[in-house]
Amino acid sequence: MKKKTGKVGWFVVLTVIMLIFMVPLLYMISMSFRTADNMYTPALFVKGMTLNNYTKVIQENPNLIKNFFSSAFVTITTVVLVTICSSMAVFGFSRKNVHGKVIIYNMLLCTLMVPISGLVIPLTQINSKLGLIDNYFGLILPYVALGIPFAITILQGFMVGIPRELEEAAIVDGCNTVRLFLQIICPMLKPGIVVIVIWQFLTSWNEFFLALCTMTDAAKQTLPLVAQQYNGSYFSQPGALFAALTIITIPTLIFYMIVQKQFVKGLTSGAVKG
Amino acid sequence: MVEGIGKGNRWKVKRKYNITGYLFIVPAFLFFLVYILYPILFVGWGSLFSWVNLRNMEFVAFDNFAAIIKDQNMFKIMRNSILWIFITVPVQACIGFFLAYMIEERLGKWRGFFRTAFFLPVATSVAVVAIIWGKMYQPYNGLFQTILTALGLNVSVDVLGNTSAAIYGIILTNIWEWTGWSMIMYVAGISQIPDDMKEAAKIDGATKWKEIRHIYLPSLAPTHKSLLMLGIIGSLQTFALVYTMTNGGPNYASEMPGTYIFKMGFSNQQMGYASALSVFFLLFALLLTIVQIKFLGSGEFMKRGEES
Numbered sequence: 001m002k003k004k005t006g007k008v009g010w011f012v013v014l015t016v017i018m019l020i021f022m023v024p025l026l027y028m029i030s031m032s033f034r035t036a037d038n039m040y041t042p043a044l045f046v047k048g049m050t051l052n053n054y055t056k057v058i059q060e061n062p063n064l065i066k067n068f069f070s071s072a073f074v075t076i077t078t079v080v081l082v083t084i085c086s087s088m089a090v091f092g093f094s095r096k097n098v099h100g101k102v103i104i105y106n107m108l109l110c111t112l113m114v115p116i117s118g119l120v121i122p123l124t125q126i127n128s129k130l131g132l133i134d135n136y137f138g139l140i141l142p143y144v145a146l147g148i149p150f151a152i153t154i155l156q157g158f159m160v161g162i163p164r165e166l167e168e169a170a171i172v173d174g175c176n177t178v179r180l181f182l183q184i185i186c187p188m189l190k191p192g193i194v195v196i197v198i199w200q201f202l203t204s205w206n207e208f209f210l211a212l213c214t215m216t217d218a219a220k221q222t223l224p225l226v227a228q229q230y231n232g233s234y235f236s237q238p239g240a241l242f243a244a245l246t247i248i249t250i251p252t253l254i255f256y257m258i259v260q261k262q263f264v265k266g267l268t269s270g271a272v273k274g
Numbered sequence: 275m276v277e278g279i280g281k282g283n284r285w286k287v288k289r290k291y292n293i294t295g296y297l298f299i300v301p302a303f304l305f306f307l308v309y310i311l312y313p314i315l316f317v318g319w320g321s322l323f324s325w326v327n328l329r330n331m332e333f334v335a336f337d338n339f340a341a342i343i344k345d346q347n348m349f350k351i352m353r354n355s356i357l358w359i360f361i362t363v364p365v366q367a368c369i370g371f372f373l374a375y376m377i378e379e380r381l382g383k384w385r386g387f388f389r390t391a392f393f394l395p396v397a398t399s400v401a402v403v404a405i406i407w408g409k410m411y412q413p414y415n416g417l418f419q420t421i422l423t424a425l426g427l428n429v430s431v432d433v434l435g436n437t438s439a440a441i442y443g444i445i446l447t448n449i450w451e452w453t454g455w456s457m458i459m460y461v462a463g464i465s466q467i468p469d470d471m472k473e474a475a476k477i478d479g480a481t482k483w484k485e486i487r488h489i490y491l492p493s494l495a496p497t498h499k500s501l502l503m504l505g506i507i508g509s510l511q512t513f514a515l516v517y518t519m520t521n522g523g524p525n526y527a528s529e530m531p532g533t534y535i536f537k538m539g540f541s542n543q544q545m546g547y548a549s550a551l552s553v554f555f556l557l558f559a560l561l562l563t564i565v566q567i568k569f570l571g572s573g574e575f576m577k578r579g580e581e582s
Contacts, residue, residue, distance in 0.1 A: 007381060024406045024407060025406075092298030097291055097295065115510035120539075123313055126313065141308075206401075209514065231408075241405070245406065253398065264389060
């Protein structure tokens with residue numbers, strides 16, 4: 001009985017913290033439904049809430065749907081490439097007779113300590129030299145390079161946990177290396193792959209700095225850049241601005257709510273130590 | 275490539291290079307060479323020139339670095355970066371840990387709900403977060419101002435427009451955005467602590483606080499270290515928050531490495547100077563990482579390669 005009341009107490013404490021924590025997001029959503037008259041009434045719900053801001057934003061910005069697809073294309077391609085490259089790499093690192101693999105592994109991991117801001121100048125120059133300014137691959141390729149190291153640290157934990165006997169048994173059965181990788185190793189890495197897919201999805205979808213330096217064509221810009229522009233163009237219409245922000249934000253929040261169980265399961269499944 | 279299984283064969287195979295093994299590593303390594311290593315070398319080379327574009331470069335040797343030392347703004351940027359690290363990392367770790375502890379160890383149901391709720395800011399785009407917080411900080415009709423007025427305080431507070439307060443306003447936003455990440459890392463860490471350790475503490479009659487101090491915090495050492503490392507790198511690559519909320523102002527008071535590099539390179543068209551700044555901050559990141567590894571160990575990050 002005592003234990004039960006204790007749990008309720010913790011639940012109340014957490015709920016209060018969470019409500020305070022949620023204020024910025026609730027603020028955004030609440031403001032997006034308001035008219036100019038009651039814009040600054042200090043309450044979550046006010047009288048006369050309206051959807052007009054949303055219709056206004058959608059009507060005035062025919063590019064928004066294109067921007068949405070830009071973000072989706074960049075993100076999905078990045079996620080796929082990161083997943084393929086990093087799971088192949090950890091498999092390669094686990095092979096015998098791959099000399100110098102520890103050095104290569106540590107070089108890749110050093111990338112984790114490289115702040116992107118220090119690379120923006122050269123990456124932009126490379127993109128302009130290769131003609132990748134305003135090209136989705138001008139974002140995708142650097143994102144993949146920057147995403148691989150973190151993905152490898154996650155997957156390596158799972159790779160180390162795969163018993164060697166399993167691989168040896170597969171080889172005895174006449175399984176070649178490619179099949180071993182695709183049919184034995186990849187399924188075993190699945191919880192880790194789920195983690196990197198979700199994480200990479202969120203980071204690429206939300207990346208701003210490199211996108212700002214690479215994408216100038218309004219129709220090709222990714223959503224964070226669009227948000228930034230609306231901040232200027234709807235400066236005096238906070239209702240419309242917040243409606244636009246809500247439209248941009250809701251898809252990722254829903255995405256995370258759907259996948260969070262898998263994400264936490266992958267993170268807690270024993271291989272990730274930090 | 276089928277590996278030999280016969281006894282004589284196996285010995286031979288062992289001495290060979292495993293071509294297939296290399297082929298599996300090649301894609302990741304190519305990305306590293308072209309988009310990480312080459313840019314680093316490029317920015318080092320570019321820092322020795324004065325240039326706007328690649329067709330028009332004038333060799334100036336170390337003049338750009340000399341200019342960095344004389345640059346009055348560098349002091350502010352270094353101070354802001356250090357403030358950022360020293361405030362963000364411990365605060366996030368504390369809040370993240372206690373949230374994780376309450377959610378994992380003190381709740382029955384609803385765990386998934388709270389874990390998700392506190393992680394939502396991480397899933398929100400930094401650009402969006404910066405705009406929302408910028409509006410909340412507004413001196414007229416901003417949320418914080420409204421709260422202050424409602425509390426009966428007749429002061430006008432312009433956090434982001436104040437040279438001494440702006441950086442703290444942004445740091446608070448950053449803490450809010452990333453606390454969910456520390457929480458989820460601690461959730462992962464706590465799930466690794468063996469149950470018998472926790473039970474042993476309970477049998478010994480340890481109080482909750484003692485349990486946290488003697489069981490939880492030491493067992494989570496790898497998590498603390500990786501969060502510290504991510505915090506250091508995170509502070510040096512901050513961009514969108516500062517760019518959107520203050521653009522480094524007022525009078526460079528909230529400038530951070532990323533925004534300053536952007537300003538010098540793209541707004542002022544001093545690519546050479548911006549490259550030198552990039553080199554400087556890359557070296558600074560390297561230095562902080564070495565110091566950290568030297569004094570605290572590398573956590574779990576660097577060891578794994580040797581295990582395999």
